[in-house]
Amino acid sequence: MAARLNIHTIAMWLLPALFLAVYLAPLLGVFGRSVSRPEPGAQNYVRMLTDADALNIMLRTARVCILVTLTSVLMAYLLAYHWVFGSPARKLFMEFCIFIPFWISVLIRAFGWxxxxxxxxxxNETLLSIGAIAEPLTLVRTEFSVVLGMVHFLVPFAVFPIASIMRQIDSRVLLASRGMGASPAFTFWNVFLPLTVSGILASVIIVFVFALGFFITPAILGGGKIVMxxxxxxxxxxQTSNWGFGAALSIGVLAVVAAMAGLLFRVIHPERLVK
Incomplete structure (x- = not known):
């Protein structure tokens, strides 16, 4: 009994210490740099909200993240629907589409695009050979290529929350709707879709947070022109050794991520997603 109490006591002290060591201490270090370099004060945060280049990049990041989120969640909804309700052969095919990307490095995927x-x-070579275009299209180093590469990476992450909610839906509710004379379209829009809203919102938040911190894919496919x-x-x-301003930007991104995570836990109740 005494040994159990000692282990419990050690664990109670060890876990907060580990939290301080691996998370809180580095975070405080970043925040400290944001208000101390190059001079003490909040000038880095003022610059973050007033500098034209920083504002343009933040607006571009928001635009790309929104496009990626909407596209990824829409594709994920279709994949999840066929994965949950499709025939055995279709389910197997959906599983290949969902899980195979996890086995491929993000670098390989980016260079593949x-x-x-x-x-x-x-x-371009295919389109030229069939006469569909007269000259090559500029597709790399554009927002289109960045969005495409990010969607390719993030769709599988959006599938799981939606599929988890779909599996919890009682099929008798859908059968009751059809039995009362509702059309398949009416049943989908007025019964099925509202029951999956929590999964959709969870996917939206997960994908947006992932997209917000993307580095490799935009750097490769954007080629220095589409900077996020x-x-x-x-x-x-x-590159510019402007640690204070970089730290302030990092804290800003962290604040957005924390707000999105808070929304996830407050509104969506993510414990339902793992049942």
Whole structure:
């Protein structure tokens, strides 16, 4: 009994210590740099809200994240529906579509899209050969290529919350709707879709938070022209050595992520997603 109490006491002290060591201490260090470099004060946060370049990059990041989130969640909803309610063969195919991307490195996927989309890539060469275009399309180093690469990576993450909620729906509710004379379209829009709203919202938040911190895919497919906030923070810290401003931007991104996580836990009740 005494040994159990000692282990319990050690665990109670050890877990907060680990939290302080691996999370809180680095976070406080970043915040300290944001208000101390190059001079003590809040000038880095003022610059973050007034600097034209920073505002343009934040607006671009928000625009790309919204496009990626909407596209990813829509595709994920269709995949999840066929995964949950499809035939055994269709379910197997959906599983391949969902799980195979997890086995491929994000670098390989990004460079794969470069090979497909570049001026002499697979897509342009195919379109030229069939006469669909007269000259190669500029697809790499554009927002389109960045959105495409991010959606490819994030769709599987959006599938799981939606599929989890779909599996919890009682099929008798849908049968009752059909039995009372409702059409399939009416049943979907007025019964099925409202029951999956919590999964959709969870996917929206998860994908948006992931997209907000994306670095490798926008850096490769954007080619330095489509700079997003994560790459901009990297530039500030490691190329221009502007640690204070980079730290302030990092704290700003963290505040947005914390707000989205708070919304997830307050409104959506994520414990339902793991049942």
């Amino acid at each position: 470069v090979v497909i989309l570049r001026n002499k890539g697979i897509l 906030i994560a790459e901009y923070i990297y530039i500030q810290m490691f």
